[in-house]
Amino acid sequence: MEYTKPEVFISVMARLLKDAENAFLGVASIVPVISVLVGKELYNPNLTILSISGAVNPKPSRLASLSTVHPFLFENARSQFTLTEIFDLSARGELDIAFLGGIQVDRKGRINRSVIGSFNKPKVRLPGGAGTAVLMPTVRRVVLWRTKHDRRAFVEEVDFATAAGNVYKCVTPLCLFGFDGELYVEALFPGVTEENIIDNTGFEVRFAEGIYEIEQPTEEELELIREIDRENLRGFDFK
Amino acid sequence: MSEIVELEKGIREIKDGDKVAIGGNLTHRTPISVVYEMIRQKKKNLEVIKTAGAFDIDLLCAFRAVKAVWAGYVGYESDLGFNAMYYRRSVERGGVIANENACYTVISGMRAARQGVPFMPVNTLEGSDLRRMEYFSTVEDPFSGGVVYVVRALKPDFAVLHAQLADREGNVLIRGSKFEDILMLQAAERTLVTVEELVDSLPAELEMAQPNFLIDYVAEVNYGAHPTSCYLHYDTDLKFIRNFQKYGDVDRFYEDYIAPERGEYISKVLREGKGWSTQSQRSL
Numbered sequence: 112m113e114y115t116k117p118e119v120f121i122s123v124m125a126r127l128l129k130d131a132e133n134a135f136l137g138v139a140s141i142v143p144v145i146s147v148l149v150g151k152e153l154y155n156p157n158l159t160i161l162s163i164s165g166a167v168n169p170k171p172s173r174l175a176s177l178s179t180v181h182p183f184l185f186e187n188a189r190s191q192f193t194l195t196e197i198f199d200l201s202a203r204g205e206l207d208i209a210f211l212g213g214i215q216v217d218r219k220g221r222i223n224r225s226v227i228g229s230f231n232k233p234k235v236r237l238p239g240g241a242g243t244a245v246l247m248p249t250v251r252r253v254v255l256w257r258t259k260h261d262r263r264a265f266v267e268e269v270d271f272a273t274a275a276g277n278v279y280k281c282v283t284p285l286c287l288f289g290f291d292g293e294l295y296v297e298a299l300f301p302g303v304t305e306e307n308i309i310d311n312t313g314f315e316v317r318f319a320e321g322i323y324e325i326e327q328p329t330e331e332e333l334e335l336i337r338e339i340d341r342e343n344l345r346g347f348d349f350k
Numbered sequence: 351m352s353e354i355v356e357l358e359k360g361i362r363e364i365k366d367g368d369k370v371a372i373g374g375n376l377t378h379r380t381p382i383s384v385v386y387e388m389i390r391q392k393k394k395n396l397e398v399i400k401t402a403g404a405f406d407i408d409l410l411c412a413f414r415a416v417k418a419v420w421a422g423y424v425g426y427e428s429d430l431g432f433n434a435m436y437y438r439r440s441v442e443r444g445g446v447i448a449n450e451n452a453c454y455t456v457i458s459g460m461r462a463a464r465q466g467v468p469f470m471p472v473n474t475l476e477g478s479d480l481r482r483m484e485y486f487s488t489v490e491d492p493f494s495g496g497v498v499y500v501v502r503a504l505k506p507d508f509a510v511l512h513a514q515l516a517d518r519e520g521n522v523l524i525r526g527s528k529f530e531d532i533l534m535l536q537a538a539e540r541t542l543v544t545v546e547e548l549v550d551s552l553p554a555e556l557e558m559a560q561p562n563f564l565i566d567y568v569a570e571v572n573y574g575a576h577p578t579s580c581y582l583h584y585d586t587d588l589k590f591i592r593n594f595q596k597y598g599d600v601d602r603f604y605e606d607y608i609a610p611e612r613g614e615y616i617s618k619v620l621r622e623g624k625g626w627s628t629q630s631q632r633s634l
Contacts, residue, residue: 138376138402139427163375163402164527175585177429180376180402182526182581193528194375194401198454202473221477225450230479236441236448238425238432241402244452244478274452275477347428 114328116284117142117345118336119300120258122328123282124210125150127254132207133159135197135250137241140179141344143210143256148339149332161206165193174344198242201249208279209250211243215269216255218293218314220278222247223269230271243274252279258348260285262313284349285311287325293317298325352520352543352565360542360567361387364396364508367417371399371460371538372406373511373531376427377586379524380406380578381512381544383571386608389413399460399506400424401453401530405578405591408434412600416446420504422453430591436600450480451501457530459485459504463537469500509538512575513560514582516545517552520562526581535564542567544574546583573616587626590619 121142128134128150136143144162151158151168160168163180166188175183192200200206213222214237222243228234247253253276257264260283280297281288285308289297295317296308301324309316328336336345361384364370370388374380385406388396395417398407402423410416411434419441425432440446451459455472462470471489475481476499485502511531515523522543524531535541541564548570552559574580577587577594597603607615620626 138423139432141428163529165529166527178377178427178586180378180427180527181586182378182579185526185581191528194453195457195530195533198457202454225480232444233442236438238434239421239423239448239450240452240478240480241423242453244475244480245454245472246452248474248476248478272477272479 112330112333114333115346117349118328118333119325120282120284121146121149121336121345122332123287123325124254124256125154125332127280128158128208129154131155131158133161134208134210135161135206136179136210137163138180139177140210140212141174141177142258142348144174144179144184145336145340145345146210149335152335153331161192161197163194165191167192174340174342177344177347198245201246204249204251206246206250208252208254209246210254210256211246211274212256215264215266216257216281217266217269219275220255220281220290220294221269221272221275222255223271223273225271225273227270240273247274248276250277253277254279255281257281257283261311265311266313289319295319296322298323300325301327352562352568354518354520354548355567355569357383357387357544357569357571360569361391363540363542363567364388364393366393367395368507369397369399369505371506371509371534372403373509373529373534374575374578375402375527375529376404377430377578377591378527379512379529379575379580380404381510381574382406382576382578383544383574383612384510384512384542385409388415389604389608399456399504401456404434405594408436411440411446412436413604414445416440418447418449420449420451420456420459422451422456426591429588430595435595449483449485452480455486455501456504457533458501460506460530460533460537462501462503463505464533467503469502471498472501473499475499506534506538507540509534509541511535511541511543512580513543513545514580515547515549515552516543516568517549517559520565520568521552521559522562522565522568523552523557523559525557532560535560540566542569544569544571546572546574546580571612573619576619585626587619587623589623589626
């Protein structure tokens with residue numbers, strides 16, 4: 112079956128949830144929304160899905176918005192657990208996975224969502240880290256995700272460390288990074304070469320010894336992704 | 351007990367320089383009619399408190415009403431292009447101070463205020479350059495001797511929220527996502543809530559209302575969250591926000607959308623939205 116880049120990306124993120132207890136996604140996270148819905152349906156029915164909306168385990172009939180604070184995430188949920196309670200859960204060590212994005216990500220897995228330039232006299236004021244500064248050091252596993260892989264996004268050292276800690280994986284449209292104190296390439300997306308990664312990464316890239324190519328999305332995954340996301344919102348962030 | 355007021359009268363109680371907590375989150379259930387009224391009354395030097403703000407903070411920055419912002423995130427989501435342009439430029443030019451927090455430290459600061467203590471321990475800001483901000487510190491745990499990050503109390507002078515329903519005694523029912531609204535009601539010195547509808551008695555259902563002793567003023571403002579969404583009532587009016595983003599001339603935006611009286615505003619946005627409100631109910 113033919114597939115697109117966002118679909119491989121989602122399939123990779125969904126498979127990361129096979130052994131997860133619970134997973135949280137934040138603002139502007141439509142790709143993680145689809146990933147957790149697919150992950151729960153296909154790989155881990157016991158997964159608890161948490162989001163800023165405060166609704167637990169929603170079953171939306173359609174993805175009504177690119178906003179992931181939108182009331183569509185309330186649809187068919189049966190219980191509530193507010194954002195404050197999610198932060199408390201992480202603070203006491205019981206949040207398992209958080210999908211977090213960085214504008215800049217550096218070799219040490221630190222992220223910057225605050226400023227380009229200096230903090231007090233910024234060249235560019237970015238929106239801010241949202242929950243990341245306290246989530247990264249407390250959640251058990253951080254899955255970083257970035258829908259663009261280039262030298263502006265993946266840098267040797269961030270201008271400002273908005274948040275750091277507990278990186279488990281980092282997913283990009285080119286590869287899956289693992290983490291051992293530094294990011295290293297664990298697997299390549301189908302059709303991507305090691306050279307592609309080197310050319311598009313702003314730090315010296317390390318490749319795992321057992322580097323492998325990511326398995327293509329299964330027919331079952333693709334059908335479900337397309338059923339959940341009939342309006343193709345998944346492509347938006349990759350433009 | 352809360353007083354049922356006209357919006358204009360309630361907002362007069364907010365003073366220049368006040369710390370104002372704004373309810374809702376991003377483009378959802380945000381009291382935008384309150385923001386319009388603050389701009390009409392030319393409030394200045396406000397310190398805005400919010401976990402994640404968008405159109406509200408951008409608009410207040412566009413009309414130079416803001417001195418500082420205490421927030422974890424100020425911007426939009428993918429479909430509106432991330433940048434809160436007026437906020438961003440104001441900070442870059444030094445006109446507005448970005449007191450960047452994590453959303454959880456905004457919550458923790460208000461929890462301290464709610465509990466009447468000067469600061470709140472928080473686990474943790476380790477590894478973040480934000481830990482050096484003057485509103486964060488560390489203390490020694492007097493029991494185990496470890497080091498604990500603390501957040502200075504953040505007490506709003508005013509909290510302003512939008513909710514679906516209130517009764518005539520001023521008890522307020524918030525439906526759907528609560529965000530940080532209830533904490534704001536409890537932490538703030540004074541509070542004002544706009545509601546879609548004032549009713550004689552709230553529906554007898556399991557979901558209980560917020561008690562009126564926490565609420566100073568209630569004003570009935572139909573479509574009070576527009577152009578942000580209000581669960582069970584209307585969706586975000588994306589077209590309206592996009593229009594604002596490319597308006598350019600804020601004085602003209604004022605004349606077109608903030609100066610007109612409420613009825614005129616509503617018929618105008620309903621007309622321009624071409625069925626936005628009824629269409630959008632399906633997706634809520």
